[in-house]
Amino acid sequence: MANDFSLTATARTDLGKGASRRLRHAELIPAIVYGGDSEPATITLKANEMTRNLMEEAFYASLIKLDIEGTEETVILRDLHRHPYKMIIMHADFQRVDENKDITVTVPLHFVNEEASKGVKAGGMVSHIMTEVEIFCLPKNIPEFVEVDVADIDLHSSIHLSDLVFPEGVQSTMLYVAEGAEESEYASLPVVSIIETRGGPSADEDETPAESADSESKD
Numbered sequence: 001m002a003n004d005f006s007l008t009a010t011a012r013t014d015l016g017k018g019a020s021r022r023l024r025h026a027e028l029i030p031a032i033v034y035g036g037d038s039e040p041a042t043i044t045l046k047a048n049e050m051t052r053n054l055m056e057e058a059f060y061a062s063l064i065k066l067d068i069e070g071t072e073e074t075v076i077l078r079d080l081h082r083h084p085y086k087m088i089i090m091h092a093d094f095q096r097v098d099e100n101k102d103i104t105v106t107v108p109l110h111f112v113n114e115e116a117s118k119g120v121k122a123g124g125m126v127s128h129i130m131t132e133v134e135i136f137c138l139p140k141n142i143p144e145f146v147e148v149d150v151a152d153i154d155l156h157s158s159i160h161l162s163d164l165v166f167p168e169g170v171q172s173t174m175l176y177v178a179e180g181a182e183e184s185e186y187a188s189l190p191v192v193s194i195i196e197t198r199g200g201p202s203a204d205e206d207e208t209p210a211e212s213a214d215s216e217s218k219d
Contacts, residue, residue, distance in 0.1 A: 006065040009043040036096035104136045113151035119194025124155040141169040162187035
């Protein structure tokens with residue numbers, strides 16, 4: 001399961017662009033909490049606390065204990081709005097989590113044994129086609145990441161979505177099929193491939209000097 005994180009927040013009643021601008025100048029972040037049986041709540045977060053948590057990869061798909069003036073809620077980060085060119089978080093969206101209901105989240109893929117891969121040893125290079133995968137599971141089963149072992153992948157071969165091994169209780173949304181369907185249409189999507197490196201030997205470079213000379217004499 002992904003690590004638990006915590007944030008402190010205060011309720012916010014001053015709304016609008018001007019109010020949000022004033023909050024950001026005060027190194028605070030406007031945010032909203034929605035979902036569950038409660039009404040959406042507008043809140044304010046400390047920018048330094050939020051930034052510190054965002055440095056952790058697991059934060060983006062982990063359960064977060066959100067303390068709003070003494071009232072604790074379990075949430076997950078759903079959306080993050082950043083300034084287009086400044087290191088400023090403009091707004092954050094959080095969704096309340098019900099521990100008894102499946103939740104859909106996106107988790108990163110971690111690739112292991114790349115240097116030891118058969119295809120890399122044969123002169124190829126690893127090409128990451130997917131870097132994350134959408135899953136659904138109970139909140140307690142959310143993994144920090146899904147591991148992809150490329151050790152046995154040959155040159156010109158791939159690992160497909162259907163080859164991934166998910167933790168118990170975790171399913172891929174793209175692999176989920178309705179009752180009666182034989183296979184997901186996304187099962188054959190490549191996740192990672194071993195391809196030839198650029199600048200590999202060309203046909204001319206493969207010729208021996210004698211073959212090259214013979215070819216020139218025929219011209």
